[in-house]
Amino acid sequence: MNRPIPQPPKFAERFLRWFCSEDVVETLHGDLQELYERRLKKSGKRIADLHFCFEVLDVCRPFAWKRRTNLLTNQRDMFKNNLKITFRSLWNNWGSSLLNILGLTLGVLGSIIIFLTLKYETSFDEFHENKKQIYRVTNNYYYPTFTMHVGNTPDPMAGALKNDFPDFTSAFSIRSNFGHNISVEEEIFESDLIYCGPEFIQAFDFYNDPSQWIIGNPNYILKEVNKTILTESLAERLFQSPEESIGKTMLLSNETLIEVAGVMKDPPNNTNYPFEQLVSYPTYARFASQSFGGVSATTTFVQIPEAVDIENLRPALNDFNEKYMEAAWGEDFVSMDLQPLSEIHFDERFGSNNYSTSRTYLWALGLIGLFIILIACINFINLATAKTLGRAKEIGMRKILGSSKNNIVFQFMSESFILAFIALGLGVLLAQLSFPYFSEITNLNIGNDFRYSPDLIFFIISLLLFSTVAMGLYPAIMLSNFQPLEVFRQKKSARSVKGITLRKSLIVFQLTTSQILIIGALVISYQLHFFQNKDLGFEKESMLVVNFLGHTSLENQVTLKNKTKQFPFVKQLSLSSTIPMAGHISSTGLESQDSEVKERFNVEYIYADNDFVETMNFELLAGKASVTEIDMDSVRGFVVNETLINRLAFDSPKEALGKRINVHGYDARIIGVVKDFHTLSLHDNIKPIAIAYGMRDYAGMGVRYQTGNVRQVIAQLETSWKEVFPDKNFDYYFLDEQMENIYENEVRFSKIINAFTIISIIIACLGLIGLSTFSSMSRLKEIGVRKVLGASVPGILFLISKEFIILTLISFIISSPIAYYLSSIWLEGFAYRINLEWWMLLTAGIGTLLFTLITVAVQSTKAALVNPVESLRRE
Amino acid sequence: MIKLGAFEELVLLAVGSLGDQAYGVAIKDLLHEKGGKKPSIGALHSALYRLEDKGCLKSWEGGATTERGGRRKKYYLLTSYGKKILEEAHQLRIELGKNIEGLNLGYHE
Structure with missing residues (x-):
C-alpha cells in the first residue's frame, strides 16, 4: 500500500511562506523539510510536527522577512510626515486645537471619575468569598394603603431558622448601632458597632484570612458576654495601639461594661455592614425580645449550601412564614424573602447599614459619562469638518501625488489619535488631582482609591481608542472622499451641504444633552430645597x-x-x-x-x-x-x-x-x-x-x-x-x-449632577466658540460686502447668531419632553415632591440660549467689526 | 577589521571545512557533531545571511532534487576575504593568549 508521506503542518508552512521573502523561502523551507523528514523517522509525526512549528517560529527573524524595501522606507517617511503635518496643523489652528483638547480633557476627566464611582458602587460586598451563598432575610408588611419593606427581622428569627432549616450552613443575626456612644474613662466617643456572633465572621470570611486579625480569636470572644473586638483604627483612636487596648474596658451607652478582647484589621469601606467594633452577640441577646411580633434593629442572614437552589426553598420558607410571622402579625399581613447579598446595596426599599444606591441612578451616571465624552468628541468632528475647506487642497495634492484613500484616512485618524492622547494624558492627571475633592464633596469615602488598577488602565485605553474613532472616523472618511479634480476646480459649495446638516445635528445633540442635564440639576435641587423647607408640622430650628x-x-x-x-x-x-x-x-x-x-x-x-x-x-x-x-x-x-x-x-x-x-x-x-x-x-x-x-x-x-x-x-x-x-x-x-443626614443620598446625587452639568456646559461652549469663530471667519467677505452695502453691526451679529438661536430652539423642543419624563420618574420616588413646573424647563431653555448667544456673540462681534476694506482687499 | 562574533566564527570555520557541501543542515550537523552545540536553524541561517552580507561567504543554489520536497539547497563557500577574517580573528587570540602563563593554544613561536 502506498501510504502518503506525512507532511509538516499546513498552517506552519503557510505562515512560513507568508513572512519569508522569495529568495529565502526556498532554501529555508528545504532545510526545515529535511530536518522534519529526519525527525519523522526518528521520533514520529507528532514530535516532528511540533519541532517544525518551533523551527518556523525560530526562523522568523529579520533576515528572512519579506523585504519591501521600497515601500518600507516610504511608509516610515510617510509616517514621519504625517506626524509632522499633524503637529503642524494642530499648531496652525492652535485655537481650535486648544478648544478640542480642553473639551476632551474635561470629558475624559468626567468619564474617569464616573468610571471610578461606578466601580466603587458595584464593588459592595464583592470581596466576601461566600457572597453567592449569603442571603439577608427581609420582611414585607402589607398595610391597606402601603407596603412596608423591612430589612430587619424580629429578634428570634435566626434561632427559628436554624431550628427549621438544619440544611443551612448558618443562620445568624447581627444588630448594628451606628454612632453608638461608648465611653472610655469618662470620655465619650462614637463608634459604629455591630453585635454579632462568630457566624458573622465566618460567613463574611473575615476570619479565613489570618492577616485580618491582629490579636484574639473571634470564635471564642464573640461567644462570651460583654466582650468586644475593635478594628485597628478604633483601637488606635481610643487606646493608642492595638496591643494597649487588650483588656481595657469601656461603657456601652453608659450602662454595659465591656472588655476589649481582640483587634482586627479595618474592614473595607465598600461593605453594606461597616463597623468599627464588634460586640459579642450574647451581650445583646440578654435584652432581645422573644416575640416575632416586633420589628427590631436586628438583621438576619442565612448562608445556604451551594447545592441548594433558592427557588426550591420558597415553599418551605412560606410555611416558616406562616408558622412564625403570620402567627404573630396576622394572616396575609406579612411575607418573608431571602435577598442575595449582592442586591443589598442596590435595594433602597430595605436599606442597609451603609447607604444604598439604586441601579437606575448608576445607569444614569454611566449615561452621563458616555454623553459627556460624546459631546467632547463632537467638538472635534464639528471643527474638523468645518475646516475641510482649508485642507481640501492639501488632500487634493496628496491624492494627485498618489495617496490612497487609506493613507488619508490614516493621516486623519492619527491626527485625532494624537489629540486624544494629549487630552487623555491631561484628563487622567486632572482626574487624579481632583478625585479626592470629588470624593469629599460627594461623601463617597474613596478619596484615596485612585489607583492605576488594571481595569482603570483598560478603561483609559478603551477611552483613548473610543475617542480616537469617535472623533476621527467621520472627518477622515469624509475628507478622504474628496475628488482632487473638484477641489482644484473650486467647487466647494456643493460638497459641504451634507457637512453642514451633520454639524447642525451634532450641535443640537450637544445642546440637548446640556439642557437635559440643566433641567435635571434644577429639578433635583428644587426637590432638595423643598425637602429642607417643607412644613414638617413642627419647628426644627432652635x-x-x-x-x-x-x-x-x-x-x-x-x-x-x-x-x-x-x-x-x-x-x-x-x-x-x-x-x-x-x-x-x-x-x-x-x-x-x-x-x-x-x-x-x-x-x-x-x-x-x-x-x-x-x-x-x-x-x-x-x-x-x-x-x-x-x-x-x-x-x-x-x-x-x-x-x-x-x-x-x-x-x-x-x-x-x-x-x-x-x-x-x-x-x-x-x-x-x-x-x-x-x-x-x-x-x-x-x-x-x-x-x-x-x-x-x-x-x-x-x-x-x-x-x-x-x-x-x-x-x-x-x-x-x-x-x-x-x-x-x-x-x-x-x-x-x-x-441634614436624612437626605444624604439626594444631596450627593445633586452634587454629582451639578458637577457634570457644569462640565457638559463648558464642553458645549467650547464647541460653540470654535464653530462660531470658524463660521464668522469664513463669512468675512460676505460680511464685508454686507457692510459696504449698509448693514449695521447688530444686523450682522443677528445674521450670524440666527443659526445658533434656531439650533438652541430645536434642542429645547427635543430636550424638554425627555427631561420632563426623566424628572417625573425620579420624583415618583418621593411621597412628598415638587410639581414639575414649566418655568424649570424654560429656565434651562433660556439659560442655554443665553450661553449660546454670549459665546457666539463674542466671536461674531469680532467678525462684524472688521473693516470691509481689510476683508475685501484681497481676492 | 570587521567584527566577528564567536558563533559567526564557528560558522565560517564549519563552512570552510565542509568544502563545497556546505548548506544549512550540513553545517548544523557538523557544528553539532564537532562542537556538541545545537545551533537553532534560525540562528544559523541568520548568521549565514549576515556573513554573506559582510562578504565572508558566497553562495550558489544547487539543482532541484527529489529530496526535501524538491526544494533547492543553498550552498555556501568561504571567500578569500572570509579566510583573511578568520586568520585575523585567530591571530588576535594568539596575540592575547600568548601572554597567559600556562595557556597552550597550540602555537609555539
Whole structure:
C-alpha cells in the first residue's frame, strides 16, 4: 500500500511562506523539510510536527522577512510626515486645537471619575468569598394603603431558622448601632458597632484570612458576654495601639461594661455592614425580645449550601412564614424573602447599614459619562469638518501625488489619535488631582482609591481608542472622499451641504444633552430645597435634644427637666421617647372598639409628657395634650394625628375625642388631635401616630431655646446635667443638624449632577466658540460686502447668531419632553415632591440660549467689526 | 577589521571545512557533531545571511532534487576575504593568549 508521506503542518508552512521573502523561502523551507523528514523517522509525526512549528517560529527573524524595501522606507517617511503635518496643523489652528483638547480633557476627566464611582458602587460586598451563598432575610408588611419593606427581622428569627432549616450552613443575626456612644474613662466617643456572633465572621470570611486579625480569636470572644473586638483604627483612636487596648474596658451607652478582647484589621469601606467594633452577640441577646411580633434593629442572614437552589426553598420558607410571622402579625399581613447579598446595596426599599444606591441612578451616571465624552468628541468632528475647506487642497495634492484613500484616512485618524492622547494624558492627571475633592464633596469615602488598577488602565485605553474613532472616523472618511479634480476646480459649495446638516445635528445633540442635564440639576435641587423647607408640622430650628443614654431613672429625668426649666434661655422643654425626624421611631399595632374599622393596623407611637406638643410646636386641632394623672404602668390618654383619625374613619377631630383605642396593649381614650407632622424622611408618607400620655418611658429631652448664644445654652445644660447625673456623660444634638443626614443620598446625587452639568456646559461652549469663530471667519467677505452695502453691526451679529438661536430652539423642543419624563420618574420616588413646573424647563431653555448667544456673540462681534476694506482687499 | 562574533566564527570555520557541501543542515550537523552545540536553524541561517552580507561567504543554489520536497539547497563557500577574517580573528587570540602563563593554544613561536 502506498501510504502518503506525512507532511509538516499546513498552517506552519503557510505562515512560513507568508513572512519569508522569495529568495529565502526556498532554501529555508528545504532545510526545515529535511530536518522534519529526519525527525519523522526518528521520533514520529507528532514530535516532528511540533519541532517544525518551533523551527518556523525560530526562523522568523529579520533576515528572512519579506523585504519591501521600497515601500518600507516610504511608509516610515510617510509616517514621519504625517506626524509632522499633524503637529503642524494642530499648531496652525492652535485655537481650535486648544478648544478640542480642553473639551476632551474635561470629558475624559468626567468619564474617569464616573468610571471610578461606578466601580466603587458595584464593588459592595464583592470581596466576601461566600457572597453567592449569603442571603439577608427581609420582611414585607402589607398595610391597606402601603407596603412596608423591612430589612430587619424580629429578634428570634435566626434561632427559628436554624431550628427549621438544619440544611443551612448558618443562620445568624447581627444588630448594628451606628454612632453608638461608648465611653472610655469618662470620655465619650462614637463608634459604629455591630453585635454579632462568630457566624458573622465566618460567613463574611473575615476570619479565613489570618492577616485580618491582629490579636484574639473571634470564635471564642464573640461567644462570651460583654466582650468586644475593635478594628485597628478604633483601637488606635481610643487606646493608642492595638496591643494597649487588650483588656481595657469601656461603657456601652453608659450602662454595659465591656472588655476589649481582640483587634482586627479595618474592614473595607465598600461593605453594606461597616463597623468599627464588634460586640459579642450574647451581650445583646440578654435584652432581645422573644416575640416575632416586633420589628427590631436586628438583621438576619442565612448562608445556604451551594447545592441548594433558592427557588426550591420558597415553599418551605412560606410555611416558616406562616408558622412564625403570620402567627404573630396576622394572616396575609406579612411575607418573608431571602435577598442575595449582592442586591443589598442596590435595594433602597430595605436599606442597609451603609447607604444604598439604586441601579437606575448608576445607569444614569454611566449615561452621563458616555454623553459627556460624546459631546467632547463632537467638538472635534464639528471643527474638523468645518475646516475641510482649508485642507481640501492639501488632500487634493496628496491624492494627485498618489495617496490612497487609506493613507488619508490614516493621516486623519492619527491626527485625532494624537489629540486624544494629549487630552487623555491631561484628563487622567486632572482626574487624579481632583478625585479626592470629588470624593469629599460627594461623601463617597474613596478619596484615596485612585489607583492605576488594571481595569482603570483598560478603561483609559478603551477611552483613548473610543475617542480616537469617535472623533476621527467621520472627518477622515469624509475628507478622504474628496475628488482632487473638484477641489482644484473650486467647487466647494456643493460638497459641504451634507457637512453642514451633520454639524447642525451634532450641535443640537450637544445642546440637548446640556439642557437635559440643566433641567435635571434644577429639578433635583428644587426637590432638595423643598425637602429642607417643607412644613414638617413642627419647628426644627432652635431645638436641642438631650439624649438619655442607657438607663436613667425617671426621677432624675424629671429633676433635670425642672432644673433646666429655670434657665432664662429655655422657652419650652419636654421629655419624650422620640423626637420626630431624628432617627428611629417605634411602631406597634393599634385596635379600636369604638371605630367601624375593626382590624389591627400599625401606628408609630411616642411616650411624651404634657409639654411635648407645645415644645415641638405641633398644631392642636381638637382636645388637649395633657393628662392630670401620671402612672407608671398605664397610659391615661392618647394624642393622635389626623392620619390616624382618617384611618379609623372618624369624620372630624372633634368626633374622635373620647374614643377608646388600644395601642401596644394599652387601652385609653383619645384626648387630643394634632395636625399631621413628619417623623421620617419625606420619601415616605405620614403614618398614623399615637402619642401616649401618662405612662412615662422617655429617651430624651427636647429643649426649645431662645436663639442667641448657643454655646452658653450648651454649657448651662451640661452643668445641670452633671448635677443630676454626675457619673454620666452629657450627650446632645441639634435637631436641624441631625435632619441634614436624612437626605444624604439626594444631596450627593445633586452634587454629582451639578458637577457634570457644569462640565457638559463648558464642553458645549467650547464647541460653540470654535464653530462660531470658524463660521464668522469664513463669512468675512460676505460680511464685508454686507457692510459696504449698509448693514449695521447688530444686523450682522443677528445674521450670524440666527443659526445658533434656531439650533438652541430645536434642542429645547427635543430636550424638554425627555427631561420632563426623566424628572417625573425620579420624583415618583418621593411621597412628598415638587410639581414639575414649566418655568424649570424654560429656565434651562433660556439659560442655554443665553450661553449660546454670549459665546457666539463674542466671536461674531469680532467678525462684524472688521473693516470691509481689510476683508475685501484681497481676492 | 570587521567584527566577528564567536558563533559567526564557528560558522565560517564549519563552512570552510565542509568544502563545497556546505548548506544549512550540513553545517548544523557538523557544528553539532564537532562542537556538541545545537545551533537553532534560525540562528544559523541568520548568521549565514549576515556573513554573506559582510562578504565572508558566497553562495550558489544547487539543482532541484527529489529530496526535501524538491526544494533547492543553498550552498555556501568561504571567500578569500572570509579566510583573511578568520586568520585575523585567530591571530588576535594568539596575540592575547600568548601572554597567559600556562595557556597552550597550540602555537609555539
